[in-house]
Amino acid sequence: MEKVQLETVIKIEGKVINRSEETINREIETGEIEVSIENFNILGNCKELPLPVFSDQEYAEEIRLKYRFLDLRRKKIHENIILRSKVISFIRNEMNNLGFLEFQTPILTSSSPEGARDFLVPSRLNPGKFYALPQAPQQFKQLIMVSGFDKYFQIAPCFRDEDARADRSPGEFYQLDLEMSFVEQEDVFNVVEKLLVNTFKKFSNKKLIFEKFPKISYSDALLKYGTDKPDLRNPLIINDITETFTRDDMTFEIFKKLVKSGSKVRCIVTKNTKDKPRSFFDNIDKWAKDQGASGLAYFTIENDKKEYSAKGPIGKFFSKEALNEIMKKTNAQVGDSIFMACGKLNEIEKITSLARDRIAKELNLIDENTFAFCWIVDYPMFEIDEKSKKVIFSHNPFSMPQGDIDKINFKKPLEILAYQYDIVCNGIELSSGAIRNHIPELMYKLFSVAGYDKKQVDEKFSGMINALSYGAPPHGGIAPGIDRIVMLLANEKNIREVTMFPMNQNAQDLMMNAPSEVNENQLKELNLNIKKK
RNA sequence: GGGGGUGUAGCUCAGUUGGUUAGAGCGAUCGCCUGUCACGCGAUAGGUCGAGGGUUCGAGUCCCUUCACUCCCGCCA
Numbered sequence: 363m364e365k366v367q368l369e370t371v372i373k374i375e376g377k378v379i380n381r382s383e384e385t386i387n388r389e390i391e392t393g394e395i396e397v398s399i400e401n402f403n404i405l406g407n408c409k410e411l412p413l414p415v416f417s418d419q420e421y422a423e424e425i426r427l428k429y430r431f432l433d434l435r436r437k438k439i440h441e442n443i444i445l446r447s448k449v450i451s452f453i454r455n456e457m458n459n460l461g462f463l464e465f466q467t468p469i470l471t472s473s474s475p476e477g478a479r480d481f482l483v484p485s486r487l488n489p490g491k492f493y494a495l496p497q498a499p500q501q502f503k504q505l506i507m508v509s510g511f512d513k514y515f516q517i518a519p520c521f522r523d524e525d526a527r528a529d530r531s532p533g534e535f536y537q538l539d540l541e542m543s544f545v546e547q548e549d550v551f552n553v554v555e556k557l558l559v560n561t562f563k564k565f566s567n568k569k570l571i572f573e574k575f576p577k578i579s580y581s582d583a584l585l586k587y588g589t590d591k592p593d594l595r596n597p598l599i600i601n602d603i604t605e606t607f608t609r610d611d612m613t614f615e616i617f618k619k620l621v622k623s624g625s626k627v628r629c630i631v632t633k634n635t636k637d638k639p640r641s642f643f644d645n646i647d648k649w650a651k652d653q654g655a656s657g658l659a660y661f662t663i664e665n666d667k668k669e670y671s672a673k674g675p676i677g678k679f680f681s682k683e684a685l686n687e688i689m690k691k692t693n694a695q696v697g698d699s700i701f702m703a704c705g706k707l708n709e710i711e712k713i714t715s716l717a718r719d720r721i722a723k724e725l726n727l728i729d730e731n732t733f734a735f736c737w738i739v740d741y742p743m744f745e746i747d748e749k750s751k752k753v754i755f756s757h758n759p760f761s762m763p764q765g766d767i768d769k770i771n772f773k774k775p776l777e778i779l780a781y782q783y784d785i786v787c788n789g790i791e792l793s794s795g796a797i798r799n800h801i802p803e804l805m806y807k808l809f810s811v812a813g814y815d816k817k818q819v820d821e822k823f824s825g826m827i828n829a830l831s832y833g834a835p836p837h838g839g840i841a842p843g844i845d846r847i848v849m850l851l852a853n854e855k856n857i858r859e860v861t862m863f864p865m866n867q868n869a870q871d872l873m874m875n876a877p878s879e880v881n882e883n884q885l886k887e888l889n890l891n892i893k894k895k
Numbered sequence: 896g897g898g899g900g901u902g903u904a905g906c907u908c909a910g911u912u913g914g915u916u917a918g919a920g921c922g923a924u925c926g927c928c929u930g931u932c933a934c935g936c937g938a939u940a941g942g943u944c945g946a947g948g949g950u951u952c953g954a955g956u957c958c959c960u961u962c963a964c965u966c967c968c969g970c971c972a
Contacts, residue, residue: 368922385930393932410923413906416933417921421906424964477972497972524971652899654968712968758972794972867965 363402369415369432371406374399423858428872430863442860446848449565450517453538453844456557462513462540467502469495469519475822476759479523481533489889495521498841501826503541504760504798507837508829512543517844523869528856529790529846532869535857537793538847541839547781547797550838551575551737554785554793558842562733565851571595571734575785579740588628588715590741593789594734596722600628600714601692603702606684614679617659617704628714629702631694632721636662636673638699642724643674646701649720655703655713662699663689670696719789733787733850740764741782744775744811755812757782760805760826761796762838767804775811785842787850795840802830 366372376399387393412428413421415435426433434440454464473480473494480494496502498520506514518539526532542550559573571594583590586599606612607621617627635642643660650658661674663685670689672680680688694700701717703710722728743763745756753775761780763770770778781797799805805827809819820827848860858864865871885892 382930385932387932390932396930396932410905414922417906419907419921422902422964425906474972478970500972522971525969527971528966530971654898755972760972868963 363399366404367408367410369408369411369435370404371408373403373405375401423866424872427858427864427866430873434862439859442848442852442854443862445565445852446844446860446862449561449848449851450844452561452564453557454517456560457515457538457540460513460553460557462515463511464516465506465511465514466516467496467499467506467518471496471502474501476755481521481523484888484890486887497522498537499539500758500760501823503539503839504800504826504837505829507541507543507798508832508834512835513540514542514839515540518841526865526867526869529849531845531857531861532865532867536844537841538844539839539841541837543835543837545797545836545838547739547783547838550795550797550840551783554795554840554842555735558735558785558792558847561847562851566733566853567731568853569732571732572736575735575737577737577739580738580742581740583738584711588711588713588718590738590784591786591789591791592715592736593719593722593728594736594786595728595732595788596718597727598630598632598718598722600630600718603627603629603688603691606687606691607704609681609684609687611681612679612684613681614659614676617702620704624706625704626707626710627702627704628710629688629692629700630714630718630721631692632699632701632725633695634697635699635725636664636697643699646717646721646724650703650713650717653713653716655709656705658701658703658713658717660699660701663694663696665696674699735785735787738784738786739782740779741784742776743778743780743782743808746776753812755808757794758796759809759812760798762799762836763804763808767801772807772811781838783840785840790846790850791843792846793840793842795838797836797838800830800834800836802827805830 374397376397378395379398381387381394381396385396411432413425413432415432417436418438421433434443457464470483470493473482473492474497478497480497483493483495485491485493496518499516499518503514503516516539518537519534520537521534523533524530540553542553555575559570562568562570576594578586578592580590583592585602586592588600604621604625604627607614607617607627612618617625621627647657647660650656659676661672661677661680664671664673666673669682670685671677671682672685688694688700692700701721703713703717705713741761742756743761744753746752747754757780761782764779764781772778782794783796784794785792799808806816806819810816814822845857845860849855849857852860854860863871863873865876870876
């Protein structure tokens with residue numbers, strides 16, 4: 363019996379008996395009993411283990427993924443997967459109770475040129491043609507609304523052929539896809555907010571900072587946080603102080619020059635950091651440079667000789683009045699420090715957003731035991747494409763523009779806002795949704811702004827447009843990411859920790875050897891030739 | 896496509912300014928002991944130091960190239 367290796371599956375026959383008093387072990391669950399073995403045999407042998415199962419140690423991903431069935435026996439990930447199952451059935455139950463019906467939608471569907479890259483599946487019966495795996499059941503759920511089912515949901519697999527991140531599985535992931543008819547934005551918010559609050563209260567001990575999620579407009583979010591997925595646990599806020607650099611008494615010429623040519627200056631104020639060592643500031647500056655920015659200028663506000671002064675390498679460039687203006691604008695006080703970035707709008711949004719996280723971590727400002735949800739609303743319908751300088755849809759071409767439909771000024775497309783919204787929790791984008799545009803004429807108009815004529819729209823979205831022409835109800839929905847919800851609940855930083863059989867960063871399944879080559883016959887049937895390199 | 900980090904025994908890691916035969920713990924094998932419960936004790940096996948090239952009397956260590964994994968940027972309507 364002692365020769366039996368770890369992880370071997372055995373069958374024991376014998377009597378369960380009480381342990382004698384001195385051998386009772388209260389540390390373990392079965393510490394009061396033992397089995398008096400009469401007989402045992404081995405049901406499943408175990409080779410030498412490539413990774414220890416009975417251990418909390420961390421192991422290289424490669425080996426964990428290759429032997430996922432062993433990895434999954436380990437306590438932490440085993441519990442994560444159980445949590446995932448429970449969360450999903452809880453959500454399903456809640457949705458059912460709210461009167462939503464769960465439907466399946468096709469996995470083999472048509473490719474859409476917009477958005478993410480599609481996974482393509484060659485058709486044997488239709489040589490030269492391809493199915494695509496759905497990036498999301500977007501069009502189907504709208505068609506379900508048109509079909510008269512007014513509340514739909516699905517724990518839907520979504521497929522996107524894009525590169526992975528820690529919080530983004532390559533290839534496939536799951537969304538709680540939902541759609542409702544005859545609703546406005548607020549109706550969707552009410553359903554999802556309740557659902558998420560219930561789910562997070564049930565499955566986590568962490569405190570919800572907001573049970574009523576604050577709503578932040580997209581433009582506000584970019585100004586105050588530099589991103590449309592702000593971590594609201596972080597108290598730091600970004601301020602625009604570009605104006606101050608147009609003053610005559612401002613002598614910080616580097617920024618002044620940049621501002622003259624259209625650059626912006628934004629800053630982050632850190633409270634009571636005057637006693638931080640020089641290295642604190644320089645490290646952040648150096649870090650910013652490592653991130654590809656030109657650095658973060660800084661000074662600390664001091665109170666020398668009864669007058670405010672800016673102290674630091676660039677402090678001397680700031681007049682008393684200029685300093686006052688900045689303090690007024692940013693609510694900064696004596697003892698606070700100010701980090702500044704100057705550059706093109708999208709560049710400094712990016713670096714100040716990263717700096718906000720970085721500085722907060724450095725100063726330990728984030729309470730890890732909380733969840734901070736918010737809605738990001740009022741997304742713009744269109745944006746300018748950096749490369750082509752053309753007007754493109756900024757999010758979802760099927761979203762409903764805001765305002766009185768008859769009064770929308772299509773000549774100023776960048777000013778059109780959409781009923782488009784995101785949920786963000788702790789800096790992680792959990793979902794996006796929209797009230798959909800169910801009016802074909804309006805859709806043609808919006809598409810024409812983005813450079814598509816009626817014929818192109820009819821070709822691309824024939825199913826959709828056609829359906830909307832036969833009495834479509836106003837409708838809208840949202841699709842929270844299941845994997846990310848479980849990730850937050852399980853307190854994991856990586857989505858693979860809540861995915862049973864994940865692929866690695868290069869979208870390979872090391873256990874099943876996917877993707878793999880296929881044989882000549884398979885290719886022949888599909889009318890495919892592989893170009894050898 | 897680009898940038899950073901990592902790569903030494905089955906696993907987790909150490910390895911000094913370049914210097915003898917590359918070490919430890921866990922695991923494995925064999926044996927001993929045992930009312931043990933992550934048992935204990937002893938012995939043994941196990942290494943292309945990710946790969947290739949270079950510098951050097953000498954490379955795990957320095958240089959170049961490359962591969963794998965990972966994090967980030969791009970990308971993800």
